[in-house]
Amino acid sequence: DTAVSQTPKYLVTQMGNDKSIKCEQNLGHDTMYWYKQDSKKFLKIMFSYNNKELIINETVPNRFSPKSPDKAHLNLHINSLELGDSAVYFCASSRLGTGLINEQFFGPGTRLTVL
């Protein structure tokens, strides 16, 4: 009964390749996020979707493209991978209601290594 799941857990690939990371939540939440955690453990938000609509888009290269086919899924596609993309990527979800503040639940992470 995993709340937020990500696949794959580990991803090793060559520079220049295109890869995708998938995320699914079964909490009935309407908002999903992608975070990047670098080698120094710093967590930074990349994107946020609410009801399949993009609401947060930080300064992320165009090579990163999130896709939300439905409220329960938010996938991250990365084109032309670079060495600097190596990091752990976390998906998270929450319920975002007007005037409400709700906990963000994180997935287990995907460790991406670009060689």
Place this chain on the structure above:
Amino acid sequence: GENVEQHPSTLSVQEGDSAVIKCTYSDSASNYFPWYKQELGKGPQLIIDIRSNVGEKKDQRIAVTLNKTAKHFSLHITETQPEDSAVYFCAARTSQGGKLIFGQGTELSVKP
């Protein structure tokens, strides 16, 4: 832009001692301050949070205090145990779309 500073970056205590981690934030409109614990190889997990209309909140051995005037908040863990060893992150929710800005993390080590 919005910023959250967290100190210390590493903290080592003896089992049974208390641990305190401090954070400051820049966006005065921030209204929600969660604390996350991240164990090795896992995703961050919420351990306690506080909203801007409250000055202090306690849950068993952990407590959080908030000083909105000074724009800082702190995590207090009492009677630490080895299983408390992890990386702890503070965060502040900004006025922009519910975005959380995280601190740099504190690696807590509790020695038996």
